[in-house]
Amino acid sequence: MYTERRYGYWTTINWSRRGFFFGVFTSLVALGCYFVVGAKCFFVPWQPVLLVGTALAFYLGFKNNASYDRLWEARKIWGAIINNSRSFAAMVLGFVTNLHAPDSVSEKELHAIKRRLIFRHLAWLTCLRYQLRTPRKWEHTEETERFNKYFPNLKTPELHVKMDEVLQEFLSAEEMADLEGKSNKATQVLTAQTLDLQHLRERGLLDDFRHMELQKFVSMMYDEQGKSERIKNFPFPRQYATVPLLLIKFMSFLLPFALIEDFEKVGPNFVWMIIPFNGIVTWVFILMEMIGDYSENPFEGTYNDVPISNISRTIEIDLKEMLREAKIPEPLQPVDGMLM
Template identity: 45%
Template sequence: MHTGSHYRLKEFLRWTRHSIFFLFVIALIPTFFYEIAGWKWLGIPWVPIALIGTAAAFIAGFKNNATYDRMWEARKIWGAIINSSRTWGIMVKDYIKDNDPETEKEIHRKLIYRHIAWLTALRFQLRVPKEWENIHTRKYNREYRKRYPVPEWETDLAEELKPYLSESDRQYILGKKNRATQLIALQSRYLKELNQNGGLDTLCLVEMENVLNDFYVFQGQGERIKNFPYPRQFASINLFFIRLLVLMLPFGMLNEFDKLGDHWVWLTIPFSMVVGWVFTSLEQVGESTENPFEGSANDIPMAALSRTIEIDLRDMLDEEDLPPAIQPINNILM
């Protein structure tokens, strides 16, 4: 997530420079042959290009709205996780009692730390690359990613879980395919044991199980976005329309600038580049918003949100050695 007021123009131009170079080449070639070789037949009427531009603008706007909705839904999911995590913390503190204060404190710590382990496992699962994601396949995304680290790719899940789980629980979870799911199952099993041993009232058990159910719902919502891409047919047609438009733009501008007089036709190059850049940038921005968990600069900052939850929950345990909040690097918060 970008935390500045906006992307700087220099930053944006650097991110889109491959498209700019491509636009320069496809504008230079027809202009050169039109003016130097005298191939006047290269100029085509503007009307069909305008019609293609209208269609491209429509489909680009549709895609950007849809991808923004995917990103915003992902942010709402993590916002709900924050709220329910705080609810989980106060339920653990207020509902679970034991005659021995130290035992009670250890039970509270175990349930809260296991929840932090769930957050950790969930964000690692949501960062696993998918074949339709763009962060690794697009050169400009790979280059820009050098400006910030993705915590889930810089560390190992097994090591990250060590502070939050007992060794037996950690080994059990690491042997499972869906670690986050099994951590919630462990929580439920432990609550049942507490209820059977008299440490948790049945009504309170039901309330806490409802919160665990909410965590399953949030996890499933995140997995739905992660595992179901923006429909490929819409992504493809958007790409095809915009590429067709930028290829035809210089041909439509040749006659228009030639009417202005000798040598004015060379203005075709900068003007077709500017118009083409607008459309290719719309495509690139929409593409970078398609997958809000892939690890791009525009992603949901799951590591930072998880750290916020961890600080709040450990503060409820009256711990003093709290971890610091994660800070953005080059204005990118992950």
């Protein structure tokens, strides 16, 4: 997530400069036809160009709206995870008591149980964010190299720190071993949470009502995980993602042939002006297409993602402070205006 007020002009141009260069290339193709074959053979009336441009503008508007919906839905999902995490921790702290237990346990053991439940929740959060950062074929995996080049100080935590190293703080060695080889570790952690809550109910440390309320929040976590996985694992339909770029390239080839006649009327040397004009028009359309394209996958770990690393750290800080832990991690800070 970019945290400054707006992207810099040079950053925007540098990010999308290939669109301008493609427009220059198609202009040179048109000029080659103009000078080599002859002028009159390659004039194109404005009407078809306007029709293609208008259709393309509507199409890009639709695509960008749909892409933004995916991005905003992802942010709402993780907003719900924040709220549910705080509520779950508060309930654990208030509900796990000796009130209905036939055999009371010490306050130290009660605190250890509460800590285990809350830390397991943080383990689930860790597994989920690592799973969401796993690259998919349709994501911008090629951006990693460019990302490291232009933002060398910015590191996506999930891509540079192994998940097991993080989980060691939250799970016992036995639970860590149980996760080995599991394809969906986040699901297994929630399953362990459910079994632990049932065990506490059997010991009388939770009554029926409190057990059901806590289990309801575990079910909510399953829901939010499933929603996140739906966005992650089901790409923006490829037909909608592919056609706009093809239309832009088609229009970029067509537009110079419509511009030639108008610039020729100004003067023979002005024909060369189609190069910057077509480059700028092509760049504008490709820039709009790229904005939608980079909003489709809100968990891939690049510039415009939902900052799930930062959200997870915020939840970790809140829950550890609720537990009165001595060691509280520092909030993640933006690096070069980026917050992951």
